[in-house]
Amino acid sequence: MTRRLPPLYPLRAFEAAARLGSISAAGRELSLTQSAVSHEVKALETYFGTALFRRTRSGLVLTRHGQRVFAVAQSAFADLSGLGWESEGRDVAGTVTIAAPPLFCAHWLLPRLDRVAWANPDVAFRILNVTVDRPELLREVDIAVVWGERMPTGCDGVTLMSATQMPVASPALIAGAGDAEPEELLRQHRILHEGTTDMWRGWCERAGVDLAGTPSEWVFDDPALMIEACTRGHGIALGTLPLIEGLLSEGRLVALFRQALPAPFQYFLTRPDPPPAGRAASIVFDWLKTYARSGKGGPAPNGRT
Known part of the structure; x- marks a missing residue:
């Protein structure tokens, strides 16, 4: 029997909207109009024959079926992105300085940083906790995670997560x-x-x-x-x-x-503009972006979980 799979582009639009909690934010990430994202999400809801979101004044809320589809989509995209991640970053050395709020460090970054450390054993990390707004610090570190209303000026970066x-x-x-x-x-x-x-x-x-x-x-x-x-x-x-x-x-x-x-507020992943010259900082920056957007960060090294 031929396996019937959900359409990829609508699935990608739905995953972005569910992760970011906003149709317009998903459009900005995917370089699509808000109308185009809504159309893709509607196509996926037609495919499944049920609503995946409830629209409220506070934003998008996943239905029970939407939660199941979102979990599967995140896992699938993470595994696909991990295929490229396994072959990158080998023989990279150097020290990468990361500044981030302490709650983010303790409960998101540190529990996951061993993945990139395992893949890059010659990369050292310097972690700085930042509890107050310090714009000058963003120019002195390789990578900074900022909790705020908007992207800091004078930086290169992306929305890490809502x-x-x-x-x-x-x-x-x-x-x-x-x-x-x-x-x-x-x-x-x-x-x-x-x-x-x-x-x-x-x-x-x-x-x-x-x-x-x-x-x-x-x-x-x-x-x-x-x-x-x-x-x-x-x-x-x-x-x-x-x-x-x-x-x-x-x-x-x-x-x-x-x-x-x-x-x-949202979490923004930033780095100085122009970015640091070292390849290690670039590898870690791309990994953090992929990890947050996939929800999983690629497969564990050598099958570890």
Whole structure:
């Protein structure tokens, strides 16, 4: 029997829109118009005979079938991109300096960096945690990951990933809550903030949640420390996905609301313009871009997982 496969171009457009949470953002990445991306996604929905997205005021939300298609598409694209990755980067040496926010470093970059290190054993890494906006630093490092509203000026780069946010807490903190509603939990427990209280206020406005009357508030200039405090039961934090997916899957954190809302910021992968001359920095930059866009980063070296 001939195997019937989904159409590739609509699948590519759908994967980009699902990953970025936006039809227009997918169009910018793929150099297509918003109308063209919508047409491709519609074609894929026609192929499967069901809706893959729900359009809401907050952005695109995957349906249950859309989630399944997205997971398979990401895995397939990762494996295909990995075919080229296995043959690149051999015999590359040098030190690559990467600056990134601490939450991104701890929960996204470090758990994955061993893949590129395995493929390039002569490449050394220098990792800098950046908790505040330091434009001058972007010109002094090989690669920088920036959390912000827009791409920094004077840099070469791409949108690395969009992010969503939802209130999270440790299981122990809410163990005795019984049937308390999520909004009631927010008013009963301490709220943990990242940098300022603006992020929480903005989320509550978008979600239609009243945060007035919370017992106390703690503010952290280091979001990784904020998440650590949250896992220890010190309060409820606004967790950023996909960075905390591991903590959620491990059961160290639980989500209080079912739906995550688009974050006001995105992660941008940047490098100085013109880029550093070393081939090692170029290899790592391309790898990070491929890893984030595939959702997987290519096959593990020698079949490792």
